[in-house]
Amino acid sequence: MTEDxxxxxxxxxxxxxxxxxxxxxxxxxxxxxxxxxNQDLQAIGHTCKTIYFVKKGIARIYYYKDGTDITESFALENSLIARVESLFTGKPSKKGIQVLEDADFIGIHSPALFDLYDAFPEIERLFRKIFEAAYVDTVNRIESIQFHTAEERYHDLITSSPDILQRVPLKHIASYLGITQVSLSRIRAKGAR
Known part of the structure; x- marks a missing residue:
């Protein structure tokens, strides 16, 4: 049987x-x-050799800082997730990918993908566009942390992913926003008024 x-x-x-x-x-x-x-798709300390497409479910990239679990990003249906720093350097990652709901992915073996670039220039062009967009998203995320309040970051998140509050534990949303769960509760209560 061939996969879809x-x-x-x-x-x-x-x-x-x-x-x-x-x-x-x-x-x-x-x-x-x-x-x-709640299982890891990729554990901390492993080298990333796969780019994942989320067919169903939600996942997050996370790491530990001073013993605290921090969420770097979320990936919902119809998006890609990978630990790009490990993918390109070939070094073990300090980050992991955890699944927050039962999830189905399509794994793309990256060494084999990169081997296709010479034979198929349109595949190389496709992934250049994907990695450029991911880079811009990373810059925007850094700028959001630098220039926007936690409240603004929260509103941006629920505008771009309205169902995230129903699907992701608040502790992960708070760590993604760079605030405590108490602060997140305050922001949410303010918005409910």
């Missing part, structure tokens, strides 16, 4: 037109992955 990778191809096609040969080459290096709720 059509949602992944559809996601890619919105960014870059792919020839049938390119689509088949990508499908050949993909695998279906199911991870139960």
């Amino acid at each position: 990778f059509s949602t992944l191809i559809h996601y890619f096609e919105r960014l870059q037109k792919l020839s049938p040969a390119s689509q088949e080459a990508i499908k050949a290096i993909c695998s279906a992955v199911h991870i139960p709720k």
Whole structure:
């Protein structure tokens, strides 16, 4: 039985037109992955060699600082998640990827992906666009922390991902926003008035 990778191809096609040969080459290096709720998709200390497309569920990249669990980012359906710093350097990551709901992913084996670049320039172009967009998102996140209040960051988050409050524990949202859970409760109470 062949896995259904059509949602992944559809996601890619919105960014870059792919020839049938390119689509088949990508499908050949993909695998279906199911991870139960609260399990790690990738553990801290491992080297990232897979880019994941979220078909169903939600995941987060996290790390520990002074013993505190910090959420760096969330990935919901129809988005990609990877520990890019490990992917490109080949070094073990200080971050992990945890699944917050039972989740289905499509794993793309990155060494095999990078090998496709020469044979399929449109695949290289596609992933250049993906990594450029991820870089811009990272810069925007840093600027958000630098220039916006916690309240503004909270409103941006619920505007871009309205159902996140129902799906993600508040402790992870608070750490993502860089505030305590008590501060988050205060911000939410203010918004409810």
